[in-house]
Amino acid sequence: xxxxxxxxxxxxxxxxxxxxxxxxxxxxxxxxxxxxxxxxxxxxxxxxxxxxxxxxxxxxxxxxxxxxxxxxxxxxxxxxxxxxxxxxxxxxxxxxxxxxxxxxxxxxxxxxxxxxxxxxxxxxxxxxxxxxxxxxxxxxxxx
Amino acid sequence: xxxxxxxxxxxxxxxxxxxxxxxxxxxxxxxxxxxxxxxxxxxxxxxxxxxxxxxxxxxxxxxxxxxxxxxxxxxxxxxxxxxxxxxxxxxxxxxxxxxx
Ligand SMILES: Nc1ncnc2c1ncn2[C@@H]1O[C@H](COP(=O)(O)OP(=O)(O)OP(=O)(O)O)[C@@H](O)[C@H]1O
Ligand SMILES: [Mg+2]
Numbered sequence: 001x002x003x004x005x006x007x008x009x010x011x012x013x014x015x016x017x018x019x020x021x022x023x024x025x026x027x028x029x030x031x032x033x034x035x036x037x038x039x040x041x042x043x044x045x046x047x048x049x050x051x052x053x054x055x056x057x058x059x060x061x062x063x064x065x066x067x068x069x070x071x072x073x074x075x076x077x078x079x080x081x082x083x084x085x086x087x088x089x090x091x092x093x094x095x096x097x098x099x100x101x102x103x104x105x106x107x108x109x110x111x112x113x114x115x116x117x118x119x120x121x122x123x124x125x126x127x128x129x130x131x132x133x134x135x136x137x138x139x140x141x142x143x
Numbered sequence: 144x145x146x147x148x149x150x151x152x153x154x155x156x157x158x159x160x161x162x163x164x165x166x167x168x169x170x171x172x173x174x175x176x177x178x179x180x181x182x183x184x185x186x187x188x189x190x191x192x193x194x195x196x197x198x199x200x201x202x203x204x205x206x207x208x209x210x211x212x213x214x215x216x217x218x219x220x221x222x223x224x225x226x227x228x229x230x231x232x233x234x235x236x237x238x239x240x241x242x243x
Contacts (some may be wrong), residue, residue, distance in 0.1 A: 016165055018165050044195070048154065094181035096236075105167070105202045105203070105205075106198075107202045
């Protein structure tokens with residue numbers, strides 16, 4: 001489908017940038033006049049993906065996170081969150097609800113939240129190279 | 144972001160604003176430090192004024208639940224607003240019996 005509008009940005013993988021990342025995505029999507037609940041679903045999902053890159057991908061040691069947001073002719077929103085961190089060995093296992101390598105303060109819910117709040121979630125990852133999470137959600141109403 | 148009150152062995156944490164990995168880390172440290180000193184019987188986490196949260200808001204509860212159990216106390220979560228209900232039910236945290 002033809003892309004109508006698009007934005008790309010990158011930022012250091014610091015936890016203080018989590019709020020900026022989800023707010024920037026939300027601000028870009030305002031042109032689609034989303035509902036509060038659609039916007040909240042997207043902000044939450046972006047927050048999950050970005051936090052995963054910071055906590056797991058870069059293991060809190062820093063690096064860059066790359067986000068792209070594209071809107072196509074049918075108001076389908078595609079968001080990619082990419083890191084060049086450690087990658088995921090077993091993606092299927094990582095996406096199981098409650099699975100975590102993150103210790104006591106992590107619930108193992110990130111992927112379950114993304115899957116529930118978005119229309120689709122795809123993960124591409126190579127060990128030692130990094131991870132790309134692709135989130136899609138259609139924001140138009142079919143009349 | 145966080146207001147702490149202590150009364151009748153109950154430590155109440157009024158959370159507000161946005162709860163993510165970044166802010167949850169700050170909040171967690173403050174709550175744990177207070178709980179360490181005051182040794183409350185109950186730790187109440189009030190979600191009434193939480194505008195936004197991701198799964199870090201659930202991790203915060205699970206971590207405090209473990210901590211309080213170690214100290215012989217319990218955790219209660221109060222006033223979960225409607226816009227956070229989906230996250231809570233998805234997490235299965237209800238099964239801990241902490242949601243009031
Ligand atoms: N970008 C990433 N790089 C490397 N590993 C990742 C990445 N994202 C996720 N993972 C792995 O997948 C697991 C599951 O991720 P998920 O977000 O579902 O749960 P979590 O981050 O562990 O906990 P929560 O999201 O509830 O705080 C992580 O524990 C980690 O092992
Ligand atoms: Mg996560």
